[in-house]
Amino acid sequence: MSRLKTGADQGGRLAIKLQDLGQRLSFVILLCAALILLLAGRAKNEQIEEFRAAMSDFTAPLLEFSSRPVQILRSSFEEVDQYFNTVEENQDLRKRLEHLQTWHSLALKLQDENKEFRSLLNAQDLPESPYVSARVIGDLGSPFVHTVLINAGKKRGVTKDMPVVGADGLIGRVVSSGNQVARVLLLSDLNSRVPVRLEISGYQSVLAGDNQIHPQLLYVPVNANVKVGDRLVTSGHGGVFPPGIPVGTVSSVNIGASETEIRVQTFSDEHRLSFVRVLQYNGAEAPPGSIGSSTEAVTSRNIGDVDVIPASISSAVIKKGL
Amino acid sequence: MRLTQPPGETRHLIAALLPAVTTILCVLAGIIPAGVPGFSTVSPLFSVAAIFFWVVARPNLMPPAAVFGIGLLQDILSGGPIGLWALTLLLVQYLSLSQRRFVVGQTFGLGWIGLSSIVIGAACLAWLGACLYYGELFSAAPVLVQAALTILVYPAVAWVLVGISSWMPKPQ
Numbered sequence: 164m165s166r167l168k169t170g171a172d173q174g175g176r177l178a179i180k181l182q183d184l185g186q187r188l189s190f191v192i193l194l195c196a197a198l199i200l201l202l203a204g205r206a207k208n209e210q211i212e213e214f215r216a217a218m219s220d221f222t223a224p225l226l227e228f229s230s231r232p233v234q235i236l237r238s239s240f241e242e243v244d245q246y247f248n249t250v251e252e253n254q255d256l257r258k259r260l261e262h263l264q265t266w267h268s269l270a271l272k273l274q275d276e277n278k279e280f281r282s283l284l285n286a287q288d289l290p291e292s293p294y295v296s297a298r299v300i301g302d303l304g305s306p307f308v309h310t311v312l313i314n315a316g317k318k319r320g321v322t323k324d325m326p327v328v329g330a331d332g333l334i335g336r337v338v339s340s341g342n343q344v345a346r347v348l349l350l351s352d353l354n355s356r357v358p359v360r361l362e363i364s365g366y367q368s369v370l371a372g373d374n375q376i377h378p379q380l381l382y383v384p385v386n387a388n389v390k391v392g393d394r395l396v397t398s399g400h401g402g403v404f405p406p407g408i409p410v411g412t413v414s415s416v417n418i419g420a421s422e423t424e425i426r427v428q429t430f431s432d433e434h435r436l437s438f439v440r441v442l443q444y445n446g447a448e449a450p451p452g453s454i455g456s457s458t459e460a461v462t463s464r465n466i467g468d469v470d471v472i473p474a475s476i477s478s479a480v481i482k483k484g485l
Numbered sequence: 486m487r488l489t490q491p492p493g494e495t496r497h498l499i500a501a502l503l504p505a506v507t508t509i510l511c512v513l514a515g516i517i518p519a520g521v522p523g524f525s526t527v528s529p530l531f532s533v534a535a536i537f538f539w540v541v542a543r544p545n546l547m548p549p550a551a552v553f554g555i556g557l558l559q560d561i562l563s564g565g566p567i568g569l570w571a572l573t574l575l576l577v578q579y580l581s582l583s584q585r586r587f588v589v590g591q592t593f594g595l596g597w598i599g600l601s602s603i604v605i606g607a608a609c610l611a612w613l614g615a616c617l618y619y620g621e622l623f624s625a626a627p628v629l630v631q632a633a634l635t636i637l638v639y640p641a642v643a644w645v646l647v648g649i650s651s652w653m654p655k656p657q
Contacts, residue, residue, distance in 0.1 A: 200568030306627035307615040
């Protein structure tokens, strides 16, 4: 009886040892696998990016599901907040409405005038890009990467390198796109480079992210005389971003011994993104005369989605400094 | 936190999955848009806390394969280098396992100290990995804030997970 018991004991111990060995072995194998994945990613392996895009698709429903309760909580907090501020807000809005109505009529007048001049000059109009509205479902900030995940992908015509804008201005560009979701690289990310133009002086520059809240302006000519408060718009160089999208204002200018550091406060608030627009802009290759078809695409795509203002009008309003 | 108990086998099956499922939920908790400025940059490393807890409480239910999968999920979702969190979490699992005999059956405080050392180690490793990967010297401040927040929220995470593990059938 006791021998039987020791036999069973030994068997049990062996099983535990084997299990232990298996765990150790799988640990080593998986550790190697993780290292190989890292090295493959470092070598800019296309398949790794495709794999990530496909997997992001798979996780999208999970994210949407889990972001719902937080969103409800957020909106209910905002509602309570609004309830207490209704009177003040109302007064404020009335004032702004009055103010904006003057601008509105002026904008219409200028638009007409502009059209007339353009036809006089026989200037080629840039085709307006159609766009897709999407919701931010994942705020994927980490100390190293500044991206967000949106719930529109290839199925809705969102592909790599498309510019993404919010109600206030440029947000970033699409870096990878699955069928259902796409990842947007924000302006503050280390890898973000956007060709911009100083609105008044017209100097060209590059807005470069460095993982800090305020991205940096690079390659500004020494005689540009940049001041705090100067406004920046996309220059359209490079073909990824259409020209004229509002980007931000200069927030600080530090003149150092060897170089000047210029930082920019972007118009869009990276931490409060909820709805965004992906511009289906294909840069220099845009076929002329695609205006009609693009407006059609805009209206059909956005029914029942979000209350959106055409990009041209909203940017015109922003440019006026409102 | 006592939950109702379904009969035998189903309970065992659910129990076997619970550690992985709760850790995945922890990964998701870190990336939901919270609407708090700057929070997403320093959101706590819930997954490290959960893996530490489960390795100490139920080492058999948190095998390297599960940890690898969870790390990969975190890599995919966070947009960072694929394999970085898989690697970091595997080491977290290994270190937690090696600390287990000092921590198991001891006071909560001792476990908390154990977790703190592991979280700081994991954060530094992730930082180092990212610096090497991108070839750029990142500021270490957000990573340390992340580690500090994780240590601060650990009692709350542990409280929820203790509730869940007390519902699970005892290991034989």
